[in-house]
Amino acid sequence: MSIAFFAAFFLIWEYSIVWFGIPRYILTPPSVVVTKGWADIDRLLYYTWITGVEVVLGYAVAVILALPLGLAIAFSSILRRTIYPFVVCVEMVPKIAFAPLFISWLGFGLLPKVIIVFLVCFFPIVLNAILAFSSLSEELSRFSVSTGANAWRTFVKVRLPAALPQCFVGFKYAAINATVGAAIAEFIGSDQGLGFYIQIVTGNMRPDLAFAGIFFLTILGLALFGLVTLAERLLIPWHISLRRQSH
């Protein structure tokens, strides 16, 4: 069904250009996107690699820093009263608006892009981790206490697995944000990468190549999201959202 829907979408796109007489420099049919994109495949693959590195680095640093911070805020009442309100306030700030500043401070290289990807990924992970680690049910908490288990054992056997599903909500949200962050950072100031590519070819009246760039950006986003989903399937196959329909 969904494959038929996709096919219909591309067919309508392909033929509406002919029917409505849309000029090629405004919109090109998908068949042309494929042939022209293929002709420029080397550059597209190289830029996919460049943008991919920015995305993966920014995302990885966000996970590595946000998870422990979320954990710390969830368990420390002092951090809850100090850092937590600050985090919530900063979350309200549109991080992407900082992109031009980072470019002007740090130049056209890899670092400002990684920082921007990091910023758009960091907050959803922190906020979901705080929620995850502070919502153990009263029953499970009392049960753990009644066994006399120490904090570490309770964490490993009860708190951590119970928190994972909510953590993954943050991981997935951040994965969607990551490619958006990288593309916008490259729009603002860059000399390589898919965002840079899309901007340059659009300026040259080549929507066919712009769509090819968007296609690879989408593949990049899907790949990251797919990896996170795969990790989710491996780590929490028991969760209600992942159960196979057995009844």
Add this chain to the structure above:
Amino acid sequence: MNPLIELTGVQKVFGAGPGALHAFGPVDMKIEKGEFVSLLGPSGCGKSTLMLMIAGLLEPSGGRIEIDGRIVAGPQTDIGIMFQDNTLVPWRTVRGNIELQLELRGLSPAAHRASVDELLASVHLEDFQRRYPHELSGGMQQRAAFCQALVHQPATMLLDEPLGKLDAMTREAIRTDLQALWIQRHPTVVFVTHSIEEAIQLSTHVAIITPRPGRVERIISVDLPYPRDFEVKSSPQFIGYVRQAQEIFRGYGVL
């Protein structure tokens, strides 16, 4: 001989000032070793609160609780507790959930293989030990939760309405299993329930708890032979006990 569990002037008040809610007590009560004592009362009478206080999971606002001569001043770790909502975790199988109790206590599941097997068989779950909680019926989940609360072989058990959310037929079946286990192992049991029949059928003593603030109105000693099967339950003596409890609740306008 001293009683195993002794409550002296125990009470619980939630909050402070004019908005304070006097939930429970003051109550004096003695529970001897090996007794099966039901706390029987309407919803909201504070019987669960009392159970949590005995477990050391909730601090009384006044009075003293002693277990085996020691004052309860924190969570009691040598008892078995079954909470109103079961504590089965969704990421472990039935067997894994039972072993969770052992692992949290630092005991080796491998060393307790046989006793887990025996426990599973006693509640007819041996064929379901590799299943996850969501694959089981409500009754089976409660049986599994029962094993989880019992696997470390506590001498004292606190059960908070373990059958409360089950249908009548399942309740009946699990009651029979629970009784068989008690007859076999004779732990001291504190059993919270709002079912008069259930309390009379299972208990050596039934503590009648009044509506809020909960107090122990009377303790009925149930002098009927075990096992209390359908035969016993239709006897005039059994019906007499049920009526006795009903009269008290009627006096309070609960029935």
